Amino acid sequence: MHTSQPLPTEYERIVAQLSRTLRSERANRRLSRYELAQRAQLSERYLAQLESGVANPSLTVLTRLAEALNLSLLQLLDIAALVTPTQAEYLIERLQSRVATRHLGIALVGLRGAGKTTLGRLLADRLDWKFFRLTELITERTQIPLDELFSLGGDAAFRRLELETLQQLIDTSDDQFVIEIGGGLVTNRPAYELLRRHWITIWLSTSPEEHMERVIAQGDVRPMHGNARAMDELRAILNERTPFYEAAELHLSTSNQQLEASLNALEQLVRQHLAADGRYQHPPTSFGRADGTEETHLS
Incomplete structure (x- = not known):
């Protein structure tokens, strides 16, 4: 347990670093914002907010972005030079708390x-x-x-x-x-x-x-x-x-x-x-009809 909690400004610096990394990695791969949003199954507007440093992402969102860019979560965050071990622990706690309280x-x-x-x-x-x-x-x-x-x-x-x-x-x-x-x-x-x-x-x-x-x-x-x-x-x-x-x-x-x-x-x-939420109990997957009946349109 740490004795002092980092100031909120440290988290803001980390979010700013994340936005820079996202823009850089997307540019390196010559992906449009739309293409990356599709790969990560996010809305394009939400990705734009992440790249602008104004969104507060969950651990699930970060994991999906890392997978879409073929990066590890640590590579995506790219915070080693920005934070101390205590601050890194604080970041992880804050991300996990969003999952725990949601x-x-x-x-x-x-x-x-x-x-x-x-x-x-x-x-x-x-x-x-x-x-x-x-x-x-x-x-x-x-x-x-x-x-x-x-x-x-x-x-x-x-x-x-x-x-x-x-x-x-x-x-x-x-x-x-x-x-x-x-x-x-x-x-x-x-x-x-x-x-x-x-x-x-x-x-x-x-x-x-x-x-x-x-x-x-x-x-x-x-x-x-x-x-x-x-x-x-x-x-x-x-x-x-x-x-x-x-x-x-x-x-x-x-x-x-x-x-x-x-x-x-x-x-x-x-x-x-x-999938990243450990509290979620997965019922059996049931893609498609088991009885082979004809599909209908939405109404």
């Missing part, structure tokens, strides 16, 4: 029609975890239907309820679960920061056309009813929110994918991400 939860973000509900339920079944929808937790908590919540308090009141309900879930639940997040929460900065701090966030995306097709396939024709510019408005919303969605830790596109293919890809992405 809830074992998967939060699916994205615009309506990306497959959050369908894939979320199926992923939870495969992992033998619980499944929640944040909007349902809010209405259960308030005992007020969703449309009435908006009419009574407006958007600002609903955003406060999002934050309060997430905090309540953090304070009261020790279960492993998958949670579906409403498409607009990402613009609620306090709630989104809380979400990203406590759970693994995955952005599910698809094309604007598929978003619209899937919503209508669910039986909701409201987006098109009496609105000739519905698709333009959808594209505008997606463009506005994309920078927020890109801040999620992981990204999976469901565009032009069969349901089973998207589910398999999502399950594999999650299992790989959780």
Whole structure:
């Protein structure tokens, strides 16, 4: 046990060194940021934050980046000249503490029609975890239907309820679960920061056309009813929110994918991400259908 704890500025120096190493190693390999993000299964925006020294990476993220660059974790950190052994011990403790204190939860973000509900339920079944929808937790908590919540308090009141309900879930639940997040929460900065701090966030995306097709396939024709510019408005919303969605830790596109293919890809992405977490109990892997039944599209 050490007698004195290094100052936080030492950690900041280490993060700055990491950002320099990432940029240098990526340049040496002539990889674009997009290519490295794909290899490490991170969003391009999150990698940009790492390379700018503003993100606070977990041990899992660092391990995947090291593997993507064919480096050891020590080579990636490249901190031997920067820190004393005591400071190195502090760094490891700090990285491990993020894993130890983080809830074992998967939060699916994205615009309506990306497959959050369908894939979320199926992923939870495969992992033998619980499944929640944040909007349902809010209405259960308030005992007020969703449309009435908006009419009574407006958007600002609903955003406060999002934050309060997430905090309540953090304070009261020790279960492993998958949670579906409403498409607009990402613009609620306090709630989104809380979400990203406590759970693994995955952005599910698809094309604007598929978003619209899937919503209508669910039986909701409201987006098109009496609105000739519905698709333009959808594209505008997606463009506005994309920078927020890109801040999620992981990204999976469901565009032009069969349901089973998207589910398999999502399950594999999650299992790989959780592999470094010793608290995670791995249920049997179940890629693909065992009964050979026909695949269906997302809706």
